[in-house]
Amino acid sequence: xxxxxxxxxxxxxxxxxxxxxxxxxxxxxxxxxxxxxxxxxxxxxxxxxxxxxxxxxxxxxxxxxxxxxxxxxxxxxxxxxxxxxxxxxxxxxxxxxxxxxxxxxxxxxxxxxxxxxxxxxxxxxxxxxxxxxxxxxxxxxxxxxxxxx
Numbered sequence: 687x688x689x690x691x692x693x694x695x696x697x698x699x700x701x702x703x704x705x706x707x708x709x710x711x712x713x714x715x716x717x718x719x720x721x722x723x724x725x726x727x728x729x730x731x732x733x734x735x736x737x738x739x740x741x742x743x744x745x746x747x748x749x750x751x752x753x754x755x756x757x758x759x760x761x762x763x764x765x766x767x768x769x770x771x772x773x774x775x776x777x778x779x780x781x782x783x784x785x786x787x788x789x790x791x792x793x794x795x796x797x798x799x800x801x802x803x804x805x806x807x808x809x810x811x812x813x814x815x816x817x818x819x820x821x822x823x824x825x826x827x828x829x830x831x832x833x834x835x
Contacts, residue, residue, distance in 0.1 A: 692722045696761035700725070702829050703760055710753045713746065717757065723791030723801075725757035728808070730784045742779030742814075750787045751803040751817035758789035759799050759821040763828045766799065771819035777812050784808040787817075797823040 700720040704711070710727070713735075718726040729750045737743040751773060759766040779785055786808050792800040799821035805814045 695763055696720045696722050696724075699761050699763055699828050700757055703757060707753070709749070713749065715750060715753055718786070720757060720761060722761050723758055723794065725754045725761070725787075725789045727754045727757065727787045728784055729787075731779050731781055733781065736781050739778075740781070742781075742783065742785075744773075744775055747775070747779055747785065747805055747815050748773050748817070750785055751789075751805050751815060752819070754787035754789035754803050755801050755817065755819040755821075758791060758801050758803075759819070760828055762823075765824040765826045765828050766821045767824065769798070769820040769822040771817060773815050773817045775815050777807075777814050779807065779814050785814060797825070799823070 697720055700717060704717055714729060716728045718728055727750060731742045735742055735746045752771065755771065785805055787803050787805045789801055789803040792802055801819045801821065803817040806812060807814055
């Protein structure tokens with residue numbers, strides 16, 4: 687729960703983004719926690735998310751990590767977008783797995799940012815993937831851009 691002005695702002699930004707994030711919500715993601723420069727999201731691997739090898743589709747694991755990245759870098763009330771990102775898959779996700787993506791800010795010099803996201807299986811903590819994202823702030827306020835203040 688938010689306990690400082692920065693935490694309250696981070697949650698307000700997350701709520702504004704969540705209201706318009708049809709992709710993350712449509713995939714059944716859950717926003718678990720947000721703090722300045724950090725975010726935790728969860729997603730359970732459903733039948734339609736499994737590929738021809740019987741494991742979670744890598745693109746969907748990437749999407750979960752990318753969503754956590756987006757929420758983490760938009761906690762300062764400035765519209766911030768991805769500039770580049772990459773992912774390394776470490777273990778397969780499986781049907782029924784609840785995956786947790788934890789994003790954390792590494793650096794935020796000027797308008798650029800660097801974030802790492804770890805995707806893990808909730809049941810046993812197995813690391814599924816490591817994602818690194820670079821962000822770029824637009825300078826525009828987030829909440830007024832989404833119609834909230």
